[in-house]
Amino acid sequence: DQYYGWGLVNAYAALQAALGGENQPPVADAGGNKTGDEGEEITFDASTSYDPDGYIVSYTWDFGDGSTAEGKVVTHAYADNGVYTVTLTVKDNAGATDTDTVTVTIYNVAPTADANGPYSGSVGEEITFTGSASDPGTADTLTYTWDFGDGSTATGQTVTHAYSQPGNYTVTLTVEDDDGGVGTDTTYAVITEAPAQPKMHVESIDMSTQSIYWGWFTRAVATVTIYDENGNPVEGATVSGHWSGLTSDTEQGTTDANGQVTFYSNWVFLASGTFTFTVDNVEKSGWIYDSAANKETSDSITV
Incomplete structure (x- = not known):
């Protein structure tokens, strides 16, 4: 007590x-x-x-x-x-x-923005911009806005942008907190001309035939060769084409180290006529298919 x-x-x-x-x-x-x-x-x-x-x-x-x-x-x-x-x-x-x-x-204290950088790339290349900020108001929510200096803007802490013209661009990052405090930082992006893309074309289409069962069944063979503009074989190119004449199937394949890919038509019973193979397209990432430079686009063989 x-x-x-x-x-x-x-x-x-x-x-x-x-x-x-x-x-x-x-x-x-x-x-x-x-x-x-x-x-x-x-x-x-x-x-x-x-x-x-x-x-x-x-x-x-x-x-x-x-x-x-x-x-x-x-x-x-x-x-x-x-x-x-x-x-x-x-x-x-x-x-x-x-x-x-x-x-x-x-x-309120305005945030401090950091645009990092500088950045660099070529025309058409997607460049990643990553910003950061510090704010003594740890409860604040921050909004990141980018001005890329070419009339384009984006919102987000990490964004991507591709420039359409070469040049030196001033990049501005604006960071705003939810109380209206604003901090900015600038950096720059150096954009160069895009490197010239190599070109490729159809150098040749070589035709032959194969037969089985005493010649009752015949198919055609088309070997397509892809070269670059300097006469070198192009490996890894995807060739698309189709057969016409005695058969009408479609084909797609990838060239080997010699720049070649071989296609086989369907078997034809008692074949009499012409097998024709036509190249429709050639694709490879980072390359241009220069169809105007093709030595030939289609070839045929008659049985």
Whole structure:
């Protein structure tokens, strides 16, 4: 009980009661109103709080943003701008409490943008732009907007863009937080002419036939050769074509190291007439099919 309990607090309370005195509550003083920036450490000092007939045993701070702290002098940083009510609660050795409040006004701080870079590439190439930003207001949401210097813009921390003309472009990254704070950074992109794409064409189509079952069944064989503009075989080109005449099937295949791919027609019973193979298209990534340079586009063989 309060007269015979253990500990200094209870002993002091017992003494007060025995002497017939009534405990006087402490007086909380949280200091004056404060201002600061989001992310800034702000000091709160309750040193001028006092107890008229005893002593204060605890200082509890509620910063109004869901955070609390214990101590006579404490610091706190706010994650976002706004006006906060800070409450100090002090308790004396007899268990009595008192509170005091102050108002803290926190101002927004604009983010710091970093466009990274510089960037480089060629005309038509998709270039990746990656930005970053720092904001002391850790609760802020950031929006990234890019201006590529050629009249085009994009939104996002990481974006891609292809330039249609060579040149040196000023690239601007604008980062805005959800409170209207804006930070910008500029870099540049050096765009060169796209490298000339190599050209390829049909160099030749060689025709032959094969027969089985004493010549009752016959098929045609077409070997297509693809060369580049310097007369070198092109490996890995996809050749598409079709048969006509005695058969009408379609074909597709890929050239080997000699630039050649071979196609076989369907078997024809008692064949009498002409097998014709026609190249419809030649494709390879990074290459141009120059059909005007073809030595031949179709060839035939008669049986």
